[in-house]
Amino acid sequence: MAMIIEEISLVSPRLLGAASYRICCARRNSHGVDPDLYSTIGNMFGRIPIVILLGDFMQLPPFESRMRVSLLKIPHWKAFEEHYRGLDIFWQGITHVVELHQTFRFVDRSVSPPRPCPWLPKLLAFMRNPSQYGGCMPADVWQKLKERVVHKGGNNRRLQEPRIENGYEMAIAWEAVSRLMQARVLREARAAKAIVMYIQAIDYCKSKRLSSEDLRRALQVVNMTTTGNRMGMLPIFIGQRIRLTAKECARYGIVQDATGNVVDVEFDHREFSCDGQVSDWRVNAAHPARQRGYVQLRHMPRGVYVKMDNYDGEHGFGQGVVVLRPKRSPWKYKSHVLDRDGYRRPVEFNVNRINIPCAPEKVRTVQTAQGMTFDACIMYLKKPGNMGDDDWWLHLYVMMSRVRTIDQLLLFELPPRDIFELSLIHISEPTRLRRI
Secondary structure: OEEEEOOHHHOOHHHHHHHHHHHHHHOHHHHOOOHHHOOOOOOHHHHOOEEEEOOOOOOOOOEEOOEEOOOOOOOOOOOOHHHHHHHHHHHHHOOEEOOOOOOOOOEEOOOOOOEEOOHHHHHHHHHHOHHHHOOOOOHHHHHHHHHOEOOOOOOOHHHHOHHHHOOEEEEOOHHHHHHHHHHHHHHHHHHHOOOEEEEEOEEEOOOOOOOHHHHHHHHOOOOOOOOOOOOOEEEEOOOOEEEEOOOOEHHHOEOOOOEEEEEEEEOOOOOOOOOHHHOOOOOOOOOHHHHHOEEEOOOOOOEEEEEEOOOOOEOOOOEOEEEEOOEEEEEEEEEEEEOOOOOEEEEEEEEEEEEOOEEEOOEEEHHHHOOOOEOOEEEEOOOOOOOOHHHHHHHHHHHHOOEOOHHHEEEEOOOOHHHHOOOOOOOOOOOOOEEO
């Protein structure tokens, strides 16, 4: 019997410890395992004889309590005991390390015969170890990167190529990702001759009645990680590709990041009851929404019907179709209030947000794109103002490693050449690990 944990670099120490503890609980009666010993040698993972951890540690570590944590990083002094237990499992439980040198990702399989990409492996090899190239990026690799840059104001016909249009879009900061999402939905809706429906989230705070200004600012928070994975203004149109941002049914794989097509929307009964067909943009050809191409719904829909990929269940809506109902998700809204002396001080409110738990499918942050492979991608490489060069460097590395071939890559805001030559991240292998 063997257990395989893939993408181990994206697993936090506490999550690794929790997995070992849960498996020990499941095998307590059958194998006599004591769950309290889940982090000790001989009892980890319920005494499963072979545990294989797969992954590339040249990835972005996961977040935990607003800090990046990793199985390779020294824990913060405020770390919980479970954090140290997870580190014990990783460092004490590993007996062998096998390093793989070949990759099958960088191959364009859309042509026959498949054509390997010589540029991306060379670029990533240089970023991992600049010393083997004398610390200077090869001129041919840099020239190839510059050829993939999209210039502002130019005639960029490459953006209209079907393969690029159907590909993914990625950026580092949520401000850029949010703009890419909205632009992507409008572009796809225009191509499908569909009207975009904007669903405004409902935010409410039990402890304080928020002002209209605070509610407006809350809707403008673009970081979905901060807002409980709910968009403030969710764009939806019939035929749109979406991905889930919440778990609906783990049994059938309808979980976060599962994808599908929007097939229908169940509107609130008050949406068109104001003045009949005059306000119904679906049947009124003279409605202003027909000219604009979008409409903001006045009421939260009762549900959005989605035909899920790789699911054939029947629930009365059609084969493979499920209904996404509005879901509540808690988050913390940061604002300011005036104290008795007239000075502004920061405050934090516990807010609940209600909206349909989904987002446009093919626009990603670097963090959520890890572990994925893109046939084509448009990347916005600009560094956020609050990010250091070393963290930016790792984001660039992860972004470049997602695409199969450099010929299906378009770049905005390509950084200077010396940023790619800035290798500040070194992952050393402990001498106590034995390699075969």
